[in-house]
Amino acid sequence: MRYVTTGERIGYERGKQEGKQEGKQEGQQRLILRLLQRRVGELSPELQERIKSLSLNQLENLGEALLDFTAMEDLLNWLQTNQSA
Numbered sequence: 001m002r003y004v005t006t007g008e009r010i011g012y013e014r015g016k017q018e019g020k021q022e023g024k025q026e027g028q029q030r031l032i033l034r035l036l037q038r039r040v041g042e043l044s045p046e047l048q049e050r051i052k053s054l055s056l057n058q059l060e061n062l063g064e065a066l067l068d069f070t071a072m073e074d075l076l077n078w079l080q081t082n083q084s085a
Contacts, residue, residue, distance in 0.1 A: 028059040035063070040072045050079060058082060 029052050036051070037043055043051070054062065065078050 025056045025059070028056060028063070029054075032059055032063055032066070035066055036069075036075060039066055039069050040075050047075075050083065054083065 033043065033048060033051060051059075051062070061082065062078065066075070069075055069078075
């Protein structure tokens with residue numbers, strides 16, 4: 001059995017946490033994109049990329065806000081107000 005140093009163990013744990021965070025964010029992105037498409041219609045690839053670039057916190061806020069959206073303009077206004085450029 002190979003000896004694992006404290007530094008390696010810390011690196012492993014940190015990597016594991018980052019992987020969980022990335023997985024959570026990707027899941028949020030997929031869900032938000034699906035909900036938006038049902039709510040406001042088909043999203044352009046550019047708009048999908050803008051949404052994918054949002055932080056996890058921004059995605060959660062968008063998930064709540066989209067419940068009030070009735071048109072594509074609502075989404076565009078939200079992105080203009082909440083997305084950091």
